[in-house]
Amino acid sequence: MHRHVANPAEDTGSATIALIGNPNVGKSVVFGYLTGHYVIVSNYPGTTVEIARGRLAWEHYRALRGQNRYQRSARQRPNRGRRGAHHGRTLRRSHAFRRRHAAWEVIDTPGINNFIPTSEDELVTRNILMNQTPARILQVADAKNLRRGLLLSLQLAEMGLPYTLCLNMTDEAQDRGITIDALALSEELGVPVVETIATQKVGLDEARRRVLDTKSRPKEVPIPYPEPIKKATEELIPLLPEMPISRKSLALMLLSGDATLTAWMGTTFDEAHGEVIRSIIERIRRAFARSVSVEITQARMRAAAQLLERVVQQRETRLISLTQWLGRATTHPVGGFAFVAAVLTGMYYFVGVFGAGTLVDWLEEGLFGSYIIPGLSWVVETIFPWQLLRDLLIGEFGLLSMALSYSIAIVLPIVGTFFIAFGLLEDSGYLPRLSVMMNRLFKAMGLNGKAVLPMVLGLGCDTMATMTTRILDNRKERLVVTLLLALGVPCSAQLGVILGMLQGISIGAAAIWLGVVASVIFIVGYLAAKAIPGQSSDFLLEMPPLRKPVIGNIVIKTMARLEWYLREAVPLFFLGTFLLFVIDRLHLLVSIESATAPVVQSFLGLPVEATAAFIMGFLRRDYGAAGLFLLARNGQLDTIQILVSLVVITLFMPCIANLFMIIKEHGLRVALGMSAFILPFAILVGGAVNWSLRLLNGVVP
């Protein structure tokens, strides 16, 4: 009698809800609502595209169960009186219920504009639909940009996949005088349409309920494809195998010349069969001067526009809101740069002064220096009698004393504050505008404005930034930016020490340091973009409206990123420290010092002690700088020497954690190649600065 709650075969197993939609429509917010905090971010196999997965949060099951009980009690009123007697069974039932539903998985796919893949993101999303066949699809669309959302809806309908349409940001649409008749739209599309304001959780309950309920196929909206394409589609359909998506949609994908399907075709069809299909595709390709995919997309766009006319009313509003005005101002040719300066200054104070200063002092000297490390030392010394093990854990280069305190007490507060600042910028919609402002400069280098984002992140931590080069469109740009990060972008820890040293000398010296580093970044970026084969990607960027960031979302995002940092970067700090420990044990440091003395002393004009600082710099970027700081404070370096050593340490090898990250992202060969360039190059530039300054001064102090 209590078997009827749900049909296990339908609602359990690998049941997946896929979230699909254009970029910047609030998918992640909906995702956060559905999953709570248990999120796994992982790469889609064989790509750099990240997919977030999570289990449907428990509270939704509770809501579901409540709903079921309500339905049951309505139907089984006579049994109600006996419920108390069955208390035990109800409990058990709830466990069973939980077990059955715990299998719902939610996938947040990357934002896309079309299912005809032109980017890795679009390919991944298309493949998820084609191969994994999620049981439920929730399309999130921006209500004020419905035309672009409908382009996706029409394709989902064509694929014959059941989906629920969530019209998000209805508040913004209303502000802009856009009214959507959701009922009529639902009628036209044959799918549930839910109006939501995700950031305020308005309508999300309803969206969740509808998406779990909907299994019926959507209506197919007629699309005015050109005659030859229609005919070829009909010819192709009987030749294609049964797939999770409709054969019609598959035929259109093939006709659109989707090169990513070639491999699939090779394994699916035998020679003769494949030849027939290819000849049809070829015939259509020849019939159109423009690409067939363009014809198809334009026909879909026309259908979307017609649909839009029937369900949307647009009142002309000429009123420009404050955020719109601000949005314009942030990309103003002149005013925009004032914003850039203000944002960078704000970040400097929050991340550099508050994070790297106040918080680090408090954590490193206070919490770690006075309590945690002494405590751990005491524990280690009490438990372990072996000196080697004690050194390994709490010695000068100990895993606890150095790696732990470094990664938690120094880097964590810096990247933590950085992530908060970055999250604010991201959520406010400012980042694309920053890219616009910097596009010219990066374009001159042969990159595009998007590259500015990892470079800014590099000022926080180069290791993290190397990981985020994934946001760039192609391998070439990822390689160039990774190189520039490794070469010339000082991380916040190092930057702090460098600024400390520059402060001691003069504004002029600081300007020389900045000028040398900036021009090196520019020149190397320019040459690398020339040398590395591949096209630089188009700068075609959507600028979402500026918004007031929602604190809750930033908290969730920052927590997810910190978890990422702890999981991926911290182990590298431990590995690096361990290597340092080994080098120290084997007394390699002294031999390296004497071997490199000629270069350091004669060419760079630095005292031999500087070598140790450089080697340390490889293991921990700021450690190297700190070594130089000490030398300078003890009066062992003159102004020129300080400048030269700062230039060298800034350009010097990336820290070991960063190097491991480069290996992880691009492979050992690339990492070694970059190191082989950076090491001599940094010394060369240092030497050039040394000799030109000495020639200009005409004296050797």
Add this chain to the structure above:
Amino acid sequence: MKSHLIDEILETVWVAHEDGRPEAATLEVKCRHDVGEFDLQACLQEMEVAGLLVLKEGRVDFTDEGRTRARNIIRRHRLAQRLLMDVLDVSEIESEEMACQFEHFLSEEVTDKVAAFLGYPRVDPNGRPIPSGAPGEETIELVKPLITRLTRLSVGERARVAFLTPSFHQRFDRLVAFGINPGVVLDLHQRTPAYVVRVGETELALDPEIADEIYVRPLT
């Protein structure tokens, strides 16, 4: 041989040259209006005799006379198609078909007027170059052509997208998916440091190179 058919074959050879495949064996005449049945290879030889083409080792090349004639046909065809599509909003397939007929009877004078009317476009709706007419025409710039590039609009101007001529298809697909497709109205907000346009409620930043490939009809 009918002059219509000669025109069609010259046109086909021209396009084959543009595609870098001027081989006699792979030629295929697309417009077959009013030409009846014919044997292409025989026609090619006939045209060689007439001093329009040179056939050598499977390659088809023009004589000077043949090139001049082909160039004029292509110019008429492509200008006609631009006129039909941009100004008269005729669909691509229909305009292609009609242009196939226009190319045979547009006089030189009318062709030049069409070119001037359109603001001396450099490419046809498919992105193929339109041969120029009289020498020096390249430097003529109308005060306000009916159709112009997005890059020639001034900030704050509103225009309707006429057509796109992206140098590669992916760019085209991306633009269309962002909502920049023929027929929509856009506002140009900014030219530096990047072009910023607004289509509906979507604001897009793009490089000058991309903006240069978007042709619009100014509305203000």
